[in-house]
Amino acid sequence: MAGLAGLAGLGLSACGRGFGGGDDEPEGGTVQLNMVWWGDAKRAEKTQAALDIFQRKNPGITVKTEYQDSGPYKDKLATRFAAGDAPDLMAMRMDSVREYADRGALLDLTPHSGAVDLSGLSEGARTLAAVGDKTYGVPAGLNAIGFVINKTLTDKFGVQIPDGNTWSWADLSTFSQAVTKASGKKVYGTHFDAATLANLIVFVRQQGEDFYTADGALGVTEATMVAWFDLFNQMRASGAMPPAGFIEDVGASAAASYLAKGSIASQIIPTNNFLVYKEAAGGNLALLRIPGETQARRRGQSVDCPHLWSVASASKHQAEALKLLNFLVNDIDASKATGTTRGVPASSKIAEELKPSLTPDDQLATDYLIGLQGEKLPRSYTYPPGSSKIQSSLESIATEVEFKRQTPQQAAKAFLDAGRKALGK
Amino acid sequence: MLCVLGAVMMYPLLWMVSSSLKPSRDVFTDLSLWPSNWDLGNYPDGWTALEHPFTVYFVNSLVIVVLSIIGNLVSCSLAAYGFARLNFTGRKLFFALMLGTMMLPGHVLLVPQYIVFAKLDWINTYYPLLVPNFLATNAFYIFLMVQFMRSLPSELDDAARMDGCGPFRTFWSVIMPLCMPAFATTAIFTFISVWNEFFGPLIYLTDSELYTVPLALRQFIDSEGQSQWGQMFAMSFLSLAPVIGFFIAGQKYLVKGIATTGLK
């Protein structure tokens, strides 16, 4: 047994700290904030750079961060909240903000307007996390969805790219069929996911309906859902989109996308990913608006965000957490350090200030967002609790349609039934 | 036939090696196993790409793995001997309870467990990952050893008793040496499962300097980011090396059963 004990001793010395106890709250008047978010190592570098500036400017506060990729992040966050061990400042998913806020877990920022100044944000950006007259977070950045087209492929097959400001859904279909035909089905014209809520929501808004209403109910009509599923069925039938089962979305990222592999010529992306996609697709990507905006009853696009920053209501250091939040939102140095990794800065003032220091591609995406915010867009409402169930029903039902196991009519009805049940309204 | 089967089994490893030698851009576009553009830089760059060099993560993982193996071997073999060869009041009930703990999905245990460890002030330490292993909480290994011990002839115990051995002597000098294959299996399985474990370290560790290899590997990838695929594959491959090495070393003991030591 001596050998084993020796080994154990070795282990202990190898990482003494890990065995020394968990609570490493610093002594002597400094406050330690715990801030968590999701992302990868690149984003971590940029975030840490911003936090270093913050700690330099605020000697009494240290910030301990932690990050994972988004899936595990969500599980760990829920576990920590359940165990009463919530972080102070955290990245919050748009579709979970009300799951937490409605149960009193998040701090309402409205009474703290002195600490966190939101005056630089556009109306659309400020209301993203508003529930009634309360505000449960600030966008960590702004994005929207946009249509990207691989110009290398369209040039190769001699297909004209439509005018991205005025094109219709029919134009998209015609364009995509042309690509598919010219390539001899080696490249399909387009693909985007029928089950991605962001895509569907734009389409629903274009029909003059709110997907989620102000009081957290499902506002979309059956007719609109039928039209949505029909759109995909027609595009698949005409060859504008690849056949059923072609696209495998799991683990999707820019480099692994079909756009980067060159098997489709266009798709919808969140604009904050434009740079990454552009690089992955070989550097020649055009950014267009979502089709149908000028023909629709009203504008469908909206300003969105990759995630919010929220403060836990149970945080023991609220004042410091708000200070950090304010720094991230309103300090130009913070945005210079983080760049556009989480989208365009939420504050329009900061976004304008940041723009000159960005690369031309980054400026393109930033202009797209600044432009959108200047336009008159109908307001969108926060995802009500239960929306993750709606998301998973949509995924399942959209696949049923894709494989012709349900007609668009059946699917629309099934979706609305499931959705109403999930929301309890 | 074994060769064909072997080739199918080898494929994922070859693919991983080949991907680790390609520039990130080519991982998804260049589908051949033989890279058309070589990028050996994935190894040195990947090693230092994260907050800490991979040395830190490897050492952390190794420490946890080695201690877990020791813990499992000692505590589970004791419990298994009790269940398999001793007779005491409540044995069947306890055995059923032990099997029962294997049957409840871990997700519903997570929150209560976290609360227990938080009350002990063990969050952000290795204790939640290690201490349970020293306390025979892994029913799988107990059950495995029980089955091995029960398949040993009962004359062994009787003979030991005749020689004046108490239960502990019998365990130590008679049963243990004959259970080497079971212990080797336990050690190998513990190595693999602890080395690959993601969820436990994810939940209980917060400081990145305490992170294990699987946690670090996940930091290369995020669907929104500019993921470094080539580096991720390079480090994934390196992280397999200790497991494969341990398996090859451990197999030697898999074969050291009665077959070689003989039955006296």
Added chain:
Amino acid sequence: MTSGTTTGLPAGVVARDVPAAPRRRAKRRKDRAGYLFLLPWFIGMLFTVIPFFASLYLAFTDYNLLNAPQWIGLGNFREMLDDPLLRQSLKVTFIYTFVSVPLSLVVALGVAMMLNQGIKGLPVYRAVFYLPSLLGGSVAIVLLWKYIFGFDGIVNGFLGWFGIDGPGWTTDPDYALTTLIILHIWTFGSPMVIFLAGLRQIPTMYYEAAAVDGASRWRQFRSITLPLLSPIIFFNLIQSLISSFQTFTQGFIMSGGTGGPADSTIFYNLYLYQQGFSQFHMGYASAMAWVLLVIIAAFTALNFLAAKYWVFYDN
């Protein structure tokens, strides 16, 4: 004959130390030895049993992780009766278990027997066959699967040589579960290693004696290998059954946690996870967990009963 109470003539230490030899005292001694060996396990119960019964309590509550649980009696169980997705998840889990467990055990035993016959390069083969089980559920492996089973992946490329248009193995609801079963069988390494260890435990003298008697290979397998390996076969069976009912990672990785396409891979445990962590219905998830426990316990008990007829212990 280790069973203490029936030992007619207590031998060794026990006999010498208790000259009066009242049975009760010998029994207490046995108890003490047993409990001593189980001591770590008893302490460890603190970590397993507290959460275990906490989850039982939660099964009867409405618990959203963020507010205190509210007692609702049998509410969760009643809700389960009227949950179509729960039924679908049970169906998926049962099909997966009853197809993949027997198949992977047969494959594992077959390969273990082959490898047990001193072929050249044995250690290499063993390692190679174990490889897929070593890979675990890393991100890299997800990509590999997509690459092999994708619409334009290797499998379909291979089928293409024979003029067959393959389906999307992971995207088509009619094929996704089959693909997962194939992948599961492919990772037969763990039961194989246990079988190998078990085979090594069989004393060679039995085979030598049988060979002297001129018994055929098949005969040796039937009369020596199978009975002597039966405790290990039994272990692998129980173990595979328990873990297969609780399948999570395979389904999670393949579908990115959705159980798709079209709920065709929504394993029971995956649905439980969605309920607990995505939809914040931890009370419902706990109720589901205890129902699963009852199902698994029932199958395990059935196997323990059946074991009397085919599992051979030497004591």
